[in-house]
Amino acid sequence: MKIFRGLLALLLLSVASEAQAQKFGWVDTEFIMAKMPEYAKAQLELNTFSETWQKEIEAQKKDLDKMYRNYSAEEVVLTEPMKKKRQDEILKKEQDIKAYQNKQFGYEGQIFKKRQELNKPVQDKVFEAVEKVAKKKQLAVLFDKSGDLTMLYTNPAHDYTEFVLEELGLGAEDRNQPGPKGTVKTVAPPQTPVDPNFESDSGAPEPAANGKPALKPKTARPSKKNLK
Template sequence: MKKMFSALAALLVLLAASNPLAAQKFGYVDSEYIMSKMPEYAQAQTELNNLSQNWQKDIESQKKDLDKLYRTYQAEEVLLTEPMKKKRQDEILKKEQDVKAYQNKIFGYEGQLFKKRQELTKPVQDRVFEGIEKVAKKKQLAIMFDKSGDLTMLYTNPVHDYTEFVLEELGLASEDKNQTAQKGSVKTVSVPKTPAGDEPQADEAKESATPATRPTRQPATRPASRKN
C-alpha cells in the first residue's frame, strides 16, 4: 500500500513539474487511517491473523516432531551401529530442512501469507485509491501525498489534509468532521465576589495604595439669598 501511494505521489510530482500553476495546489491523506476505518479491511486482517496462527501452529508441531526425533537419537545413540547412526542423522537433517522450507514457504518473501495478504487487501487498496482520485479531481489537486507512505513528511499543515474528505467519499466520514463550525451562545462572565473573610485585607490594601496627601476639597459656597 505504501509503495503504491509513494509511486503515485512521485508520478504526480513529475506531472506537476511541467505545469507550475498546477503545482501550487496539493494535499495529503493518511491511507493507513482510512483503511483502519473500512470494515472490509478489518475483516481481511482478521482472516490473515487466523491463517497466520494456524500456519504457525503447524510449524510448531513440526518442530516438536523434530525435537522428539533428535532426543530419541541421543537416548539410543550408544546402542546404534555406525550405519544406523548415519541413517538417523540423515533423517534428522532431512526433517530439519523440511521444517525450514515449510516456514519459508509460508512466511518467507512472497510466501503464502504475503500472497494471501495481497489477495485480501487489494480490493480495499483499489477502493481507497479510487476515493483519493475522486477527491483530488473534485478539489482540483495536482499532487496528493500519503502521510503513512515511504515519503517522509517532516511537517504537515492540517489545512492540506484531505483524509476526511476521502472517508466522506467512501461513506465512512464522521458526523463531526468537515462541518462548518457553529456559533455558541455568548456567556457573560461576572466578577467574582470577595469572600467575607478577605474584605478587611482588601480594604487595607486599598488604603495602602491611596496617596498619603490628598487635596482638600473646599465646600461649595452657597449664593446669598435674595431679599424681596
C-alpha cells in the first residue's frame, strides 16, 4: 500500500509539473453564442417550429375534449356496440395525440433534431474561433465553462472568452473599462450654530444681520485668548 501511495504521489507531481509548463485557459461558449446574431436567428426559427407543433397538439386536444363531451351527452341512448365503438375512437385519438407529441417533443424528436440542425453552423463557427485563439495564444488546453465539465473555480486571468468574441468580430469596445458612473448628487454640509458667548478672533461674538447668532458651515476657531 505504501509503495502504491508513493507511486501515486510521484505521478501527481509529474502531472502537476507538466501542467505548469503548459498554458491553459477556459471560455464560456454559451455566453459567446448568446452574442451571435446567427444564434439568435436560429433560436427564433426554432421557437417558430415549436409554437406551430404545440398549436397542432392543442387543436387535437380540443377535438378529443369534444369527443368526450359528445359521448357523455349521448351515452344513455347508445347501444353497447355503439358505446364500444365510440370508446375505441376516443382511445385511438388519445394515443394519436400522445404519439404525435412524442414525435415532435420527445427524446430525439423533431424539436431535438431541428435544434441540432440550426445550432450546428453556429457551434462550428465558435469552435473554429476557439481553435484559432488557442493557436495564437499557444494554449495546450481550453476548457468550456458551460460544458459538462464541472469547474468549481475559474481564475479570470485564464478567461479567453473575450478573445474568441474578438475573433468572431463581436469584441466589446469597452472591455476592461470601468462601468458608467451614476448621477452625482451634491449634498450641502450641515451648518453648525455659533455660541453667542464664544469669542471670535476679533474678541467679540459675530452677530448676524438679523441680530441672531450667525450660523457658520465650519466650527469657529478658538480665540487668541484661549491659545495663551
